[in-house]
Amino acid sequence: MKKLFGTDGIRGVANQEPMIAEVVFQIGRAGAYLFKDEIDPKILIGRDTRISGDMLEAALIAGICSMGVDVLRVGIMPTPAVAYLARVYNANCGIVISASHNPFQYNGIKYIRRDGFKFSDLEEEEIERIYFKNYTKNEWPTEKNIGRVKDLSEATEKYIDYIKTTIPSGFNLKGYKIVLDCANGASFIITPQVFTELGAKIITINNKPNGININFECGSTRPDSLRKEVLNQQANLGLSYDGDADRVIAVDEKGNIVDGDQIMAIYALNLIKKGQLLNNTMVTTLMSNIGLDRVIKKAGGKVIRTNIGDRYVLEMMKKIKAVLGGEQSGHIIFLQYGTTGDGLLTSLQLLKVLQEEEKSLSNLASVMEKYPQIILNFKVKDKGEFFKNIYLKKTIKEIERKFKGKGRIFVRPSGTEPLIRILLEGESREELEEISQDLREVIEREVIKNLD
Incomplete structure (x- = not known):
């Protein structure tokens, strides 16, 4: 069967298929078809700040209402907020219109179940089946x-x-000076409001969305402006969100980036110390730094790895009953509090540990030794053909031999962009840079060239 959904919902360039109004209208109808026979069915919809959000929201709402299903509209809202609100308002499901950390040209649609968890592969396939087989063609309530x-x-x-x-109760941030980078995205109102109400002195950057500046040289994938502002302001720390605010990256008082792996290490060690990390086990992905495994193991804990994507982290967490899991990118799930990654929730949990430990962020982050990593991105039209290339397979084997068991290479397709990502990790930065340069030359000369 044809596919609409990728690794994180439906995504594409706005006004190009599938992100055109006609298709989104039919997607709205297909999703609503699942609930048309329920009593008083309703779907809750939120979105981020992209210029295309108005258009796609209107098309989606029209499709849903044309199936006889009501819409609860919450406007610009973080993805984790939509997940929570879908539960609170007892909606049949929630929908987020967002392309997360992608540039403003992109947009997407994510379905969230009434219990706050993202739709499973099977549930997404059911929407695809309804859409492609046109089950809705005779359903026009009047x-x-x-x-x-x-x-x-x-x-x-x-x-x-x-x-x-x-x-x-009673937790406050009085005495903390915090820089917030809202990525001109969905967190631009809520996050500063929460930190202000908790008593922090905040400096907010990238909080004036205009529809096209979301994630532009800012946010969790581009923390340079946050680093500079933290140092200029002599702040205690900085926090950087992405477009839909389901992830966060921190910057310590010295200007060092504290990524999702380090945030998880800080929190997991705190839980282990208090005997609150269930089964002393946490979950992360294949992209996480080996330093995370080593620091958790040293403290008596265990790290289980899954495929890339917060949905796979969550599936494993539920399977083994873990309370903590996440990704290096800053998607972190605290299962006792929420059902998805939540940048704001993660920020507050991090600050709670800082207060309990009475230490600076740089001090806490130093417990984890980060092994050097280099990530290479290659733009390709056909990801499948890329992996079939004989030169690629040969080069990967040669690199694995060079590492002699003290490093790794991991190649994967991006789930949301036309990219192949290659992770190199090892003990020596110098060796990694040499390997990455050779690898880039081989791929551009022998692989990419043959695909064009």
Whole structure:
């Protein structure tokens, strides 16, 4: 069967298939078809700040309402907030219109179940089956059976109230100077409001979205401006979110980046010390730094790795009953509090540990030795053909021999962009740079050239 969904929902360049109004209208109908026979069915919709959000939201809502299903609209809202609000308002599902950390030209659609977890592969395949087989063609309710839209003006405050329940009563950030980089995305209102209400002195950057500046040289994938601002302001730390605010990267008071691996290490060690890391086990992905495994093992814990993607982390967490899991990118899941990665929740949990340990972020982050990593990105049209290339296979084997068991190479296709990503990790930065240069030359000369 044909595919609509990738590794993180449906995604593409806005006004190009599948992110055109006609297709999104039909996607809305296909998703609503799942719930058309329920009593008072309703779907909750939120989005990020992209210029195409208005267009796609209108098309999606029209499709849903044309199937006789109501829409609860929350407007610009972080992905984790939509996951929470879908539960609170007892919606049949939630939908986020966002392309996460991608540039503004992209947009996407993510489905979230009524329990706050993302749709499974099987549930996404059911929507694809309905869409491609046109099961909705004769479903056109009329008169009072057409769906309606309700705007939820109180949704933001409901989410903020919930976020505050994840930290101890009386917790405050008085005396903390914190720089927030909102990536001109969905966190630009909620996150500064929460930190201000908790008493922090905040300096906010990249919080003036105009539809096209989301993630532009800012946010969790581009923390350079945050580093500079933390140092200029002599702040205690900085926190950088992505477009839909489901991830966060920190910067310590010395200007060092503290990524998702380090944040997980800080939190896991705190839980191990208190005897609260269930089975002394946490979950991460194949991209995480080997330094995370080593520091957790030294403390008596265990790290289990999964495929790339927060949905796979979550599946493993539920399977082994882990309370902590996440990705190097800053998607971190605290299963006792939420159902998805949440940049704001993660930020507050990190600050809670800082207060408990009475240490600076640089001090806490230093417990994990990061092994040198280099990530190479190659733009390709056909990812499948890339992996079949004989020169690539030969080169990978040669690199593995060079590492002699003290390093690794990991090649994977991006789930959201036309890219192949290659991770190199080892003990020597100098050796990695030499290997990466040779690898880049071979791939551009022998692989990419033959694909064009």
